[in-house]
Amino acid sequence: MKTLMTKEDLIELLQVSKRTIDTMISKSELPMHTQIGRRLYWRGADVAAWIDAQFGVTPGQAAAIDSSKKRRGRPRAAFPS
Template identity: 35%
Template sequence: MSTNNAVEMEPLMTLDEVAEYLRVSVLTVRWLRQEGKFAPAVKVGRRLAWKRSDVVAWVTEQTEVAA
């Protein structure tokens, strides 16, 4: 009997998918990343991708508190 210890990873989001999810332009996502103000990316070869949970956590952190 063999045991499968593989950890299932969540699907990664592309730059276009992140921009669409946030309803902003790709340039805005690039700018936020360049300024160090965005969720950490995963480098896959020469491309960047994001875990959906990291993007959702970043959005949650950006939520303003009502006065």
């Protein structure tokens, strides 16, 4: 990966729109960036670590997430027994 990545590099890497990148920046969902002139730059190592962290769910965590899922649809009425 390059040492510095531009917004265009992130768009190509993540395969999302410019608008999505702008939204992620405003919500602080991307790694820290630096501004040089009018352009934003990210360190390639930070972006790679951020991508790895997005997929960093361990098998134990995945089982806990799956077991707590709600059922889809309208809830059933509770009938007295």
